[in-house]
Amino acid sequence: MNIKSFEDKVKKTIIKYKLCSKKENIIVACSGGKDSTAVLYLMKKFGYNVEALMINLMIGDWSKRNLDNVKKFCKSIGVKLHVVNIKDISGSSICYIRHKIQSKVKLTNCMICGVIKRWILNKKSRELGGKKLVTGHNLDDEAENLVMNLFKGKPEISFRLGPKTGIVKEKKFIPRIKPLYFCTNDEVREYSKEMKFPVLYSACPCSVGVFRRNVRKFIEDVKKIIPEVKENLVYGFIKDLPKFKKEYKLGKLVYCSICSEPSQNEVCKKCELMGILK
Ligand code: SF4
Numbered sequence: 462m463n464i465k466s467f468e469d470k471v472k473k474t475i476i477k478y479k480l481c482s483k484k485e486n487i488i489v490a491c492s493g494g495k496d497s498t499a500v501l502y503l504m505k506k507f508g509y510n511v512e513a514l515m516i517n518l519m520i521g522d523w524s525k526r527n528l529d530n531v532k533k534f535c536k537s538i539g540v541k542l543h544v545v546n547i548k549d550i551s552g553s554s555i556c557y558i559r560h561k562i563q564s565k566v567k568l569t570n571c572m573i574c575g576v577i578k579r580w581i582l583n584k585k586s587r588e589l590g591g592k593k594l595v596t597g598h599n600l601d602d603e604a605e606n607l608v609m610n611l612f613k614g615k616p617e618i619s620f621r622l623g624p625k626t627g628i629v630k631e632k633k634f635i636p637r638i639k640p641l642y643f644c645t646n647d648e649v650r651e652y653s654k655e656m657k658f659p660v661l662y663s664a665c666p667c668s669v670g671v672f673r674r675n676v677r678k679f680i681e682d683v684k685k686i687i688p689e690v691k692e693n694l695v696y697g698f699i700k701d702l703p704k705f706k707k708e709y710k711l712g713k714l715v716y717c718s719i720c721s722e723p724s725q726n727e728v729c730k731k732c733e734l735m736g737i738l739k
């Protein structure tokens with residue numbers, strides 16, 4: 462692989478889409494996976510003012526090994542790491558939380574985990590003084606999101622996507638940015654292996670999102686006929702995104718009556734889930 466052209470692509474994405482500046486405090490959401498490790502390394506290499514934030518979901522040995530890897534990696538590149546224990550926020554491991562919730566409502570592991578993680582990442586990065594929250598989303602993730610939203614009959618949800626997420630400005634929302642937006646999953650994996658990053662390449666043992674897995678397979682099947690299908694989806698979407706964002710009317714934002722975080726409803730999704738636990 463051409464390391465330089467991969468790194469240049471990430472740098473160009475940051476500059477072209479004005480993702481962040483070197484004066485801002487940047488928080489990188491780390492999971493221990495190849496994507497977030499690569500983006501953390503690159504943000505630091507490019508000279509951004511970065512700190513890492515990891516949520517320990519307490520998914521057995523998988524979480525322990527990821528946490529060890531992230532700790533070692535941050536130390537080796539001189540980045541300060543903040544770890545949030547899910548137990549300190551929600552009282553138990555993510556496995557227990559989702560098990561309890563799923564005994565009452567039909568939601569997938571990743572739906573539950575995703576809501577809780579987004580809530581923690583936004584709140585914690587704000588408390589750390591972060592102006593932007595970096596995630597490791599890549600081109601494959603975005604292509605899957607676009608197709609999933611389309612299949613759900615809600616293409617407008619995609620208008621919140623893009624290299625910089627969010628439509629409305631809200632002081633309690635930390636904008637999320639995706640410097641790996643135009644890098645494919647294969648490219649990131651190759652880069653991570655060449656750079657010998659200490660990461661686990663196995664999937665999260667709780668990732669049983671059947672819908673996403675099927676969409677991924679669907680896109681791979683289409684790729685056999687249209688090799689550049691993922692790029693077509695993402696580049697085609699991004700071309701018209703500014704227009705979509707302008708026209709999209711988001712419901713009024715309020716503050717959650719329980720946790721005071723920004724929400725579209727009186728009670729935010731995270732507090733709604735926690736309510737089910739009681
Ligand atoms: Fe959570 Fe799903 Fe990600 Fe596992 S794959 S960490 S369950 S969102």
Ligand code: ZN
Nearest residue numbers: 717720729732
């Ligand atoms: Zn809330």
